[in-house]
Amino acid sequence: MMLTLSQIITAGRQLTLLTGLSLSSLNAFASEHNPQSLDQKLRMKLAHHNITQVIPPPPQPPALVALGRNLFFEKEISGRRNISCSTCHNPLLGSADGQSQSRGQGASGLGPARRQKADEYFQFLPRNTPSLWNRGVNQWTTMFWDGRLGGTPETGFFSPAGADTPQNFSSALAAFTIIPVTPDEEMRGFPGQLDSFGQVNEMSELANDDFVQIWELVTARVTDHDGYNELLADAFPGVPESELDISHIGEAIGAFMSEEFTALNSxxxxxxxxxxxxxxxxxxxxxxxxxxxxxxxxxxxxxxxxxxxxxxxxxxxxxxxxxxxxxxxxxxxxxxxxxxxxxxxxxxxxxxxxxxxxxxxxxxxxxxxxxxxxxxxxxxxxxxxxxxxxxxxxxxxxxxxxxxxxxxxxxxxxxxxxxxxxxxxxxxxxxxxxxxxxxxxxSLNKLNVVPDKLPSGLTLAD
Ligand code: HEC
Ligand code: HEC
Missing domain, CATH: 1.10.760.10 (Cytochrome c-like domain)
Incomplete structure (x- = not known):
């Protein structure tokens, strides 16, 4: 029941008439003899530390999310066509991989079971895979365990690519997505290694810091694929294929992560x-x-x-x-x-x-x-x-x-x-x-974010 202000004042007056005490003196009596409730204490603490509801990121355009969803699970964007973002950021494992340090090239299997393949060159990634929850929230402007990537559209973006870092991203999350395709031990593959179909990996001879060349080759893998033409046209209406570059791919994967890994209902x-x-x-x-x-x-x-x-x-x-x-x-x-x-x-x-x-x-x-x-x-x-x-x-x-x-x-x-x-x-x-x-x-069950099949025809399993 909602009381109007005048009803409250009337109720207060009636109380005073009946008890001879005013409402404020009653309150003082109550707090003296009845210590603050747990909620009062906690709400004061939270207010003191300025902890308020989180503003969720803006809803993302569905066509951009659809493209990003496919790319996130897509092995075609890895040099050897053998690993996707989802291999390490598994939606069924809290958007991470359950490993102490992550295993990319030269390993197979998913989650905690992923292990080095005996016959392949292998190097651990140096760190633990972080989860992707709430990275699309506006204040999230610093990425990596050591913050080596970040920024905002207003201040500009910085990354391990230095002056080659594209600037036309809507968030640090979107800017991040174009980095994992570059390191040899992560998604690109080591020199001389063929792809999983025995074909030459056209990116394998480049160096980790040949960012621009790697991004051009990754973009071509997507735009050259018939399966992606319609998704690209829907996500970027009016943009001719010749103008699509790695930042479009990054925006799409970023939109997908922002949409699906926002978790603000705890x-x-x-x-x-x-x-x-x-x-x-x-x-x-x-x-x-x-x-x-x-x-x-x-x-x-x-x-x-x-x-x-x-x-x-x-x-x-x-x-x-x-x-x-x-x-x-x-x-x-x-x-x-x-x-x-x-x-x-x-x-x-x-x-x-x-x-x-x-x-x-x-x-x-x-x-x-x-x-x-x-x-x-x-x-x-x-x-x-x-x-x-x-x-x-x-x-x-x-x-x-x-x-x-x-x-x-x-x-x-x-x-x-x-x-x-x-x-x-x-x-x-x-x-x-x-x-x-x-x-x-x-967040306990994110099976719904996984696509049924991929435009490239490559498998979701490992
Ligand atoms: C001085 C700053 C600081 C304080 C105070 C602090 N933490 Fe942390 N906490 C960190 C940092 C930094 C890490 C990551 C350390 C690393 O990876 O080497 C971390 C890691 C964690 C983790 C593991 C998170 C993950 O993703 O791996 C948990 C859980 C945690 N802290 C809980 C707490 C709790 C509970 C308290 C209070 C008792 C607390 N922390 C106090 C800085 C702090
Ligand atoms: C081989 C495993 C692996 C693959 C594949 C991978 N990641 Fe990661 N990811 C990691 C690790 C490890 C880190 C942390 C590295 C560090 O901080 O030095 C990370 C960090 C991130 C972060 C930063 C999160 C934060 O809070 O700082 C984002 C976002 C991310 N990855 C998204 C992606 C996307 C998108 C892809 C696909 C294009 C991808 N990752 C592919 C292992 C992987």
Missing amino acids: PFDRYLKGNSKALSKRAKRGALLFYGRANCVNCHSGALQTDLDFHNIAAPQVGTGRGDAAPLDLGRGAITENPADNFKFRTPSLRNIELEAPYFHNGAFAKLPDALRHHLDPQNSLANYDASQIEPELAGMFVNDDDTINTLLSTISPELAISGAPLSKREINQLLAFLSALTDPE
């Missing part, structure tokens, strides 16, 4: 929209810790639980490492070349985090509670890390001598601090209940 979203029953009591207590004395909000800020900034929380050094620093991975430090940024990685969003194991930039932790506990005592976690939780090939590369540990700890973030006593087991469980309330139930 219990937490419903709570932010005003439904106080959407969260369990335990999750509310967890949220109070997250935004309170556990200080998770120092880095996992905003309604998507990320400041999109870079911090070192001293992840254990497992896996291949990256670039010249291997077996270490300098993270942000390798991009800025400032040693103070060494081992910093972009704060991950915690949306759908339950679906994203293994955790951290190198997949060091197989289980969510362990990823959380690492934050509470990184020194101890480094000293006692159990490498048996990751794939055996990577576990063998674990380094934890004193020098390495001290190096990793040298730039650790001072913001990683609990206020007051260490968290109890019960409080850790409350935090986990909150993390669980960040799962959008619709």
Whole structure:
């Protein structure tokens, strides 16, 4: 029942007449003897940290999404016609691959079962595959674990392609999509390797930084395919084939990801929209810790639980490492070349985090509670890390001598601090209940995003 203002005033007057107390004195009495409810406390905390409902990305044109859907599952855009975006960003595996470090060329199989093929040259990708949830949301302007790609249409886009980075994208997400086709170990293939039909791979002899030539060849693979003519014409009406380039392909894949991997209907979203029953009591207590004395909000800020900034929380050094620093991975430090940024990685969003194991930039932790506990005592976690939780090939590369540990700890973030006593087991469980309330139930089954068949005729399976 909605009361009008005058009804409320009348009701207040009647109350005063009946009890001799005014409405405001009654309220004061109630709050003195009845401590603030959990919801009042939590809503105040959320307001204090400026956590409000997330504005979803704008709906994308259906014809652009249809083209992007096919391209996302399309192996034709990989040099050897053997891998697609969906191989690593599997919609049935939380839009990632369930591997600690991702496996591209020279591997076969899907999800956690993907393994190196005995007879082929193989190199791990240096990092864990991130999920794609909510990357189309407007504020998401920084991509990769180390932020080496980003921007907005207003400020321009930057990427590993430097001055060759096309600028006519609508978002950082669309700009991102043209990068994975370029590295040899990811989608393009190594020199001399034939494609999966025994034909020459016309991109295999190029170098990873021959961006423009690779993009022209990838575009030709799509525009030369009869199956794609109609989809391209519908998505870009009036644009002649001769004017289609890699940025059109990027826009289409970006539109698909924005449309299908936006996940903003978790219990937490419903709570932010005003439904106080959407969260369990335990999750509310967890949220109070997250935004309170556990200080998770120092880095996992905003309604998507990320400041999109870079911090070192001293992840254990497992896996291949990256670039010249291997077996270490300098993270942000390798991009800025400032040693103070060494081992910093972009704060991950915690949306759908339950679906994203293994955790951290190198997949060091197989289980969510362990990823959380690492934050509470990184020194101890480094000293006692159990490498048996990751794939055996990577576990063998674990380094934890004193020098390495001290190096990793040298730039650790001072913001990683609990206020007051260490968290109890019960409080850790409350935090986990909150993390669980960040799962959008619709993300559990994304079978509906998979096309029945592809215009190229190539298979969806591996
Ligand atoms: C072989 C596995 C593999 C394939 C194939 C692959 N990716 Fe990725 N993707 C990764 C890894 C690993 C990263 C993180 C790399 C890093 O941060 O250094 C990543 C990062 C991303 C990101 C950035 C997410 C973020 O939050 O920063 C997006 C978006 C993305 N991929 C989309 C795509 C698209 C689109 C395709 C197809 C054109 C694709 N990926 C193909 C493994 C893969
Ligand atoms: C100093 C900043 C900071 C604080 C404070 C912080 N985190 Fe993190 N968190 C990070 C960074 C950075 C990573 C990724 C580290 C990496 O990959 O090396 C991360 C990773 C995670 C992950 C794994 C995510 C994934 O996709 O792999 C979870 C879960 C997590 N944090 C939860 C929490 C919780 C809960 C708290 C509060 C107890 C917290 N964090 C406090 C910065 C922070």
